[in-house]
Amino acid sequence: MEREKIREALQKIVGRENVLWKQVDLALYEYDAGLGRGKPDFVAFAHDADQVAQIVRLLHQEGISYVARGSGTNLTGGTVPLDGGIVIELSRMNRILEIDLENERAVVEPGVYNLTLQNALAEKGYYYAPDPASQKVCTLGGNLGENAGGPHCLKYGVTSNHVLGAEVVLPNGEKTWVGGKSLDPPGPDLMGLLVGSEGTLGIATKILVRIMRAPERVVTMLAIFKSVEAAGQTVSDIISEGIIPATLEIMDNLVIRAVEESVHAGYPMDAEAVLIVELDGLTDGMDEQAQRILEICRKNGVVSSRRAKDADERAELWAGRRGAFGAVARLRPSYLVCDGTVPRTKLPEVLAAVKEIGKKYNLPIGNVFHAGDGNLHPLILFDDRDPEELARVHKAGREILKVCADLGGTISGEHGIGTEKLAEMSLVFRDSDIEMMQGIKSAIDPKGVCNPGKVIPQPGAALSEIA
Ligand SMILES: Cc1cc2nc3c(=O)[nH]c(=O)nc-3n(C[C@H](O)[C@H](O)[C@H](O)COP(=O)(O)OP(=O)(O)OC[C@H]3O[C@@H](n4cnc5c(N)ncnc54)[C@H](O)[C@@H]3O)c2cc1C
Secondary structure: OOHHHHHHHHHHHHOHHHEEOOHHHHHHHOOOOOOOOOOOOEEEEOOOHHHHHHHHHHHHHHOOOEEEEOOOOOOOOOOOOOOOOEEEEOOOOOOEEEEEOOOOEEEEOOOOEHHHHHHHHHOOOEEOOOOOOOOOOOEHHHHHHHOOOOOOHHHHOOHHHOEEEEEEEOOOOOEEEEEOOOOOOOOOOHHHHHOOOOOOOOEEEEEEEEOEEOOOEEEEEEEEEOOHHHHHHHHHHHHHOOOOOOEEEEEEHHHHHHHHHHHOOOOOOOOOEEEEEEEEEOOOOHHHHHHHHHHHHHHOOOOEEEEOOOHHHHHHHHHHHHOHHHHHOOOOOEEEEOOEEOOHHHHHHHHHHHHHHHHHOOOOEEEEEEHHHOEEEEEEEEOOOOHHHHHHHHHHHHHHHHHHHHOOOEOOOOOOOOOOOOOOHHHHOOHHHHHHHHHHHHHHOOOOOEOOOOOOOOOOHHHHHHO
């Protein structure tokens, strides 16, 4: 079908005003929060599942590729169209359809922001555990696509532990339900396959999530350390003691300074590392746990510590952490967020390696990480107008992920693979594993039109690229 005819067909499905086709409009959909770029042919705003199904059916018939997009905040290029095609924009499918407190379930459309759901639940004394730092703007559809995590995922698990079912538009345009309200539906775990597949196996048009009663009490503490290693050791010691806080987050000096300059969260500018610890649960025994954590901090040479006195102080401490990625943008024009995971006990080793990699490539690297789950986010700062510097950034990013893999970890904790870590898949998967993934993809999407070129490398390509 020629270009004009496709535009008309899309306009017929979603309405004239809901299709973008001018170059200036399309330019806004060329990128997400990763580094890659690629312009779509059209952007279509869908308002319900039937419209998504009709669009997908049309594109399947015509063999035209498409990509589902929530807010486009993913950090690995998952929503960037690689070879033209259509962006199916889901942000207008933003209704909370059901909150079932008795059964602790909620059903939402994919364009609902994570924080919108949290706020609606908070009014009723409930919450949804996965809380990406981007929660003000990222959608639950995007969270499903990326298997998003967040500071509170240490204790409660990531998105895959909280999404129980979804209505999905398959790549042939058929609508179906996967999973359901019960915790353990029979048969293969198709929901598990879908979560984290970055929109390559279908588009979720309704999402069924597990919700939880808000904790009786929350205690938030901030501890300042002389070194990132001491903060990391404290994290290991807290968990070895059998205490699992809701959150154990670390930031290093480069990030602390950027955060203070932009958010004024009250972190000392000269601190080498800050550790945020949040306990939640029953009031009984919480003060004793907090006391024990302070003793562990002291044993590791804590410089100072404080405990949030009220909700405002707690929000202030969190504003710093949640604003960290945005704040470093003050330091250089661009940054690459690496996302690797190592066994917790290997944190000091991987951080030392990151420092060396920064020196080797002459690049400033800040660290902010979900330390409790060994998930680190080295932020490599650079200027993307300098191609030579950009090449060094890619090399440094790859080396960091290789260190993670070599230490028994993996190449993504929560940000997915997208286009940016395709080559690194070979660090953790064999060719035969990748062939199996490719087989699943071809069985569900035989024409290869559903967000092609993401997550799964072509067999063989990965090993040669990384060598
Ligand atoms: C400042 C900042 C902080 C961040 N902090 C965190 C963090 O703490 N934890 C974390 O995990 N991530 C974090 N992220 C990354 C990002 O916010 C998450 O990956 C988020 O889940 C993306 O949501 P989105 O709505 O922007 O999705 P998009 O970027 O629009 O899409 C993400 C992927 O999901 C697919 N997709 C979108 N909607 C659907 C759907 N309905 N069905 C199937 N597939 C779909 C897309 O095709 C794409 O591959 C952060 C990003 C930024 C910029």
